[in-house]
Amino acid sequence: MKTYLLPEYIVERDAERCIRCKVCVNQCTYDTHYYDAEDDVIRSRDENCVNCQRCVTFCPTHAITIRKNPNAYRENSNWTWETFRDIKKQSETSGVILTGMGCDKPHFTYWDRLLLNASQVTNPSIDPLREPMEIRTYLGAKPDALEMELENGDVVLKTQLTPQLCLETPIMFSAMSYGAISLNVQEALARAATECGTYFNSGEGGLHKSLYKYGSHAIVQVASGRFGVHPEYLDVATAVEIKIGQGAKPGIGGHLPGEKVTEDVARVRMIPPGTDALSPAPQHDIYSIEDLRQLIYAIKEATNYTKPVSVKIAAVHNSAAIASGMVRAGADIIALDGVRGATGAAPKVIRDNVGIPIELAIAQVDQRLREEGIRNKASIVAAGGIRSSADVVKAIALGADAVSIATAALVAIGCTICQRCYTGKCPWGIATSDPWISKRVNPEIASERLANLLRAWSFEIKEMMGGMGINAIESLRGNRLALRGVGLTDTELKILGVKMAGE
Amino acid sequence: MMKNIGKINNPYNDDKDFDGCSLFGMMNLEGKRFSARDPIRAIANMHERGNGLGGGFAAYGIYPEHQDDYAFHIMYLSKEAKEKTDKLLRENFEVLHDEEIPTRTANVRDPPLVWRYFVQPIKQRLEGQSEEDYVIAQVMRINTETGKAFVFSSGKNMGVFKGVGYPEDIADFFRLDEYEGYLWTCHGRFPTNTPGWWGGAHPFNILDWTVVHNGELSSYGINRRYLEMYGYKCTMRTDTEVLAYAVDLLMRRQRLPVEIVAKIFAAPLWSEIDAMEPKKQQLLKALRQTYGSLLMNGPFSIIIAHHGEMIGLTDRIKLRPLIAGTRDNFLYLSSEEAAIRLVSPTLDRVWYPRGGEPVVGKLGERPTIEVLAYREEKVK
Numbered sequence: 001m002k003t004y005l006l007p008e009y010i011v012e013r014d015a016e017r018c019i020r021c022k023v024c025v026n027q028c029t030y031d032t033h034y035y036d037a038e039d040d041v042i043r044s045r046d047e048n049c050v051n052c053q054r055c056v057t058f059c060p061t062h063a064i065t066i067r068k069n070p071n072a073y074r075e076n077s078n079w080t081w082e083t084f085r086d087i088k089k090q091s092e093t094s095g096v097i098l099t100g101m102g103c104d105k106p107h108f109t110y111w112d113r114l115l116l117n118a119s120q121v122t123n124p125s126i127d128p129l130r131e132p133m134e135i136r137t138y139l140g141a142k143p144d145a146l147e148m149e150l151e152n153g154d155v156v157l158k159t160q161l162t163p164q165l166c167l168e169t170p171i172m173f174s175a176m177s178y179g180a181i182s183l184n185v186q187e188a189l190a191r192a193a194t195e196c197g198t199y200f201n202s203g204e205g206g207l208h209k210s211l212y213k214y215g216s217h218a219i220v221q222v223a224s225g226r227f228g229v230h231p232e233y234l235d236v237a238t239a240v241e242i243k244i245g246q247g248a249k250p251g252i253g254g255h256l257p258g259e260k261v262t263e264d265v266a267r268v269r270m271i272p273p274g275t276d277a278l279s280p281a282p283q284h285d286i287y288s289i290e291d292l293r294q295l296i297y298a299i300k301e302a303t304n305y306t307k308p309v310s311v312k313i314a315a316v317h318n319s320a321a322i323a324s325g326m327v328r329a330g331a332d333i334i335a336l337d338g339v340r341g342a343t344g345a346a347p348k349v350i351r352d353n354v355g356i357p358i359e360l361a362i363a364q365v366d367q368r369l370r371e372e373g374i375r376n377k378a379s380i381v382a383a384g385g386i387r388s389s390a391d392v393v394k395a396i397a398l399g400a401d402a403v404s405i406a407t408a409a410l411v412a413i414g415c416t417i418c419q420r421c422y423t424g425k426c427p428w429g430i431a432t433s434d435p436w437i438s439k440r441v442n443p444e445i446a447s448e449r450l451a452n453l454l455r456a457w458s459f460e461i462k463e464m465m466g467g468m469g470i471n472a473i474e475s476l477r478g479n480r481l482a483l484r485g486v487g488l489t490d491t492e493l494k495i496l497g498v499k500m501a502g503e
Numbered sequence: 504m505m506k507n508i509g510k511i512n513n514p515y516n517d518d519k520d521f522d523g524c525s526l527f528g529m530m531n532l533e534g535k536r537f538s539a540r541d542p543i544r545a546i547a548n549m550h551e552r553g554n555g556l557g558g559g560f561a562a563y564g565i566y567p568e569h570q571d572d573y574a575f576h577i578m579y580l581s582k583e584a585k586e587k588t589d590k591l592l593r594e595n596f597e598v599l600h601d602e603e604i605p606t607r608t609a610n611v612r613d614p615p616l617v618w619r620y621f622v623q624p625i626k627q628r629l630e631g632q633s634e635e636d637y638v639i640a641q642v643m644r645i646n647t648e649t650g651k652a653f654v655f656s657s658g659k660n661m662g663v664f665k666g667v668g669y670p671e672d673i674a675d676f677f678r679l680d681e682y683e684g685y686l687w688t689c690h691g692r693f694p695t696n697t698p699g700w701w702g703g704a705h706p707f708n709i710l711d712w713t714v715v716h717n718g719e720l721s722s723y724g725i726n727r728r729y730l731e732m733y734g735y736k737c738t739m740r741t742d743t744e745v746l747a748y749a750v751d752l753l754m755r756r757q758r759l760p761v762e763i764v765a766k767i768f769a770a771p772l773w774s775e776i777d778a779m780e781p782k783k784q785q786l787l788k789a790l791r792q793t794y795g796s797l798l799m800n801g802p803f804s805i806i807i808a809h810h811g812e813m814i815g816l817t818d819r820i821k822l823r824p825l826i827a828g829t830r831d832n833f834l835y836l837s838s839e840e841a842a843i844r845l846v847s848p849t850l851d852r853v854w855y856p857r858g859g860e861p862v863v864g865k866l867g868e869r870p871t872i873e874v875l876a877y878r879e880e881k882v883k
Contacts, residue, residue, distance in 0.1 A: 157785055370728060373732050469800070470800050472770070476725075478796070479725040
């Protein structure tokens, strides 16, 4: 069948600049560029190009420009280029359209409509270069009150707190499994988390033995596929996360195509090589809230109550009520993943249409838990669309204890969000299990880039806090007076629990 | 109705009130009563720190003839409010004596009708509540239900006197020179957004607890949301109210000693906690983990008082002033040293407490938990 799909991008090569070094030919994992020996020229197959900018970045003479295909169908507000492509693709394949990374539509971002406060006159702003500025955060259940007794003139604490995660910066790395991303990338995340005093998350693909040494900064996941879950896996980690849902694909399980299941990935996941690793949509032992309680306590029993248990859900319509149930079921951490959260592979229709923005979910969950008097019983970790330190500060002011980032972390090590993670051919060596492509990420350099990003954001967070006259992050957490809204309706302001700017 | 108090107190619907202030506290550690003369002179000496839009006093030990009765000071903005409140009071309390608080003409603005009642709760009405919780509930009810009545003092053998004017003028108005107490705290106010409302002046009071406060809490938003989880309704929309409720939650309801409460309001830095010996570290760490939402962040100095105890505290990086001094059996706390020197030119000791380090004056032998280990500046 002849394809009616037009190339999305056009590769332009400046013949005068091109020195035929073939860097582009070697770098492109989609076979876009090839060398024509007869004419001594490099040519391109435009239809293969995903606009990942790998060749552009590495071309020594800057000879390449990638352009959006200027050919366009007749203009139509309803029938966009994307709509055309999707329909043509499906009429040629009868397939579900897969995609990678997070929702790319513009209509969900509330961060850009929230503005922060600063001190003027009546209270002083604080200079983080000259004064202490504290962003350490502890995740886990906190008691209603502490009991203490006097022993020989000393106050002695009688209340024993349940296990807590100590974060030196309120930013963790979101769950990304080995198989979805390469081992080199996971190692870089583990090393950066260790260096910066925060946590990486194994995702649902098990934990490679070579990463056990980073266990003190690891959260391991127990998901519906139970891939790679065994006693040592639970023991080596600092916290365990039950994955119910993911922001990019609420209601469905993780997908790892068989092509990415190499010998090594298979061993870590405890499945045969080359088989599709398809996690069931629900956890088949959790059909209700009381079932969740059983799994939470099964994990707590298995780990002898030494580790906090996190439960991760996609932000959906009834997140507040669901979160309340999760806290009552014994979750120490509620991980919320918003509609803009990314993925290695998801049906595009689900990624772009299911779930709610993380901002609204944080506000509603935090408020509901407070109204029920149980906000202290669990920490809230927000993820799904955190792009900058300002987003982090806004998330915390809305009510999150900490955030997790994944897309921003991958961008730091090369990702250009070309949204083709599901192919396993990531030209940047990130979303792949191909040993040859994986070599493009050097764990040492990548971990340095990640640690740099965390340090830069941490410093920016301190600057913003200092401006507000706050020198400890617990005074920012849930402090919605630090926020004002612009361009929001009364209902949106009410749900976010913030006032209008100028009010 | 609930809205009314909040609206009167914070008419522009700002996040909270913004003000600067002067504080003064004076306590006889043996419990001997003394006249208001010195406290009035001292706070008047800091005239420039206020702007005439708020002044007030808390005095302990002033009603020995009614020492076991709750003394309610109530301000009324209308006659109907008084009628309603009288009815409410008589339904829920045995009113042993009531009278208009004696006043004289003074340089104050629009004084309301101020009345005091000495009352005992009607036992059958407690219904399992503690007497204190019952009194608090009734006070909240009057303050929210009747509209134009406001209980600004509700402890036993103590009283709050406050209003719109310079503190020396408020003292003149209430004829405070005629009272004797063993502990006085005083406040002169420089509000920026809550002018003209008598109830908005300091001290803030519930039962025998009072707070005078100089500062603006940048953490107000979360302090308030945390307290709301424990049933407090922050109707006044001021950060001082938040401090008063936090004191009530931690010291009265949870019975935490003042030295511990100081470490919650003005927590040590993590770097300091990390360097402590293990047991102390465990305690201080748990305090920050559990009560982080009650960290009072931003500039403040406060004097908290209740029977037998006067506590001075500043924020942990001391963005507002506090000076302490002792002479014989007197403990002085003040925003400025000059005010102390005015009433006691020679002092046994005078010092500038470090940020977050409480100064605690305790009366005689009271069954409170002493935590000497965590008190670095012990009052002699």
